[in-house]
Structure formats: structure tokens, C-alpha cells
Amino acid sequence: MAIIGLLTAISAPRASAFLDGIAVQGASSDAFAIFSSARNAAVNGAAQATVEIDTLRVTMTARLKTDTILKRELGRVHDVKLSTSRPSITFSASGMGYGAGNLTLVIRRGRAVDSLFVSRLGRVRH
DSSP states (O other): OHHHHHHHHHHHHHHHHHHHHHHHHHHHHHHHHHHHHHHEEEEEEEEOOOEETTTTTEEEEEEEEEEEEEEEEEHHHHHEEEEESEEEEOOTTTSSSSSOEEEEEEETTTTTTEEEEEOOOOEEEE
């Protein structure tokens, strides 16, 4: 019994960190898909598309004009926290970022952290 307890005490923190990393990676993939979908919708729809990030509700919403293209509740699905440099970013009909400024999205759970960067040119980097 003592050996089992010792092995559990050693492996439990590693398993927790592993699961945190998986959750952050999944949320990062979802966020990347939302930015990409909004940019593609802006180009294909010849209109501005906006991605809104709600850090309190931990949701991301992509909109084309007044229509919601895609919405993800990252907090509920992946149990992560978000922080961002801006609450939204808009893509023009050419696919470039509209307005001045880049966006940084930081996704956290436990010790696992990932960042996405959206440039003024509309590129999304990991």
C-alpha cells in the first residue's frame, strides 16, 4: 500500500500538468479556427468580420455584419482562462486587420499557457 501511495503521489502532479496542456492546446486550436473562419468569411462575404473575446465569460464569437458565424465557450468546453490585449479584432473584406493594432490572446489552465498573435495584416501566429 505504501508503494502504491508513493507512486500516486509522484505521478498525480504530472498527470494534472499533462491534462492542463491538452486543454490549453484544444482551446488554442479552437481560437485559431475562430480567427481563421472570421478572416475567410470577411474575404468571401466582401464585408467586415469581427471576432469578439469575452474574458469574463471565456467565450469567443465571430460575426459577419450582424450574423454570428461561430461561437465557442472555451471556458465551459476546455476549462481555461483567457486574457487579451484587445476585446475584439475586425478583418476587412481584403482579409487584413481593420484599424490599428495587433491582438495577443493568452490561454491558461494551471501551469500550461499558450499565446496566439493576430497581426494588423490579419495573420494568426501561434
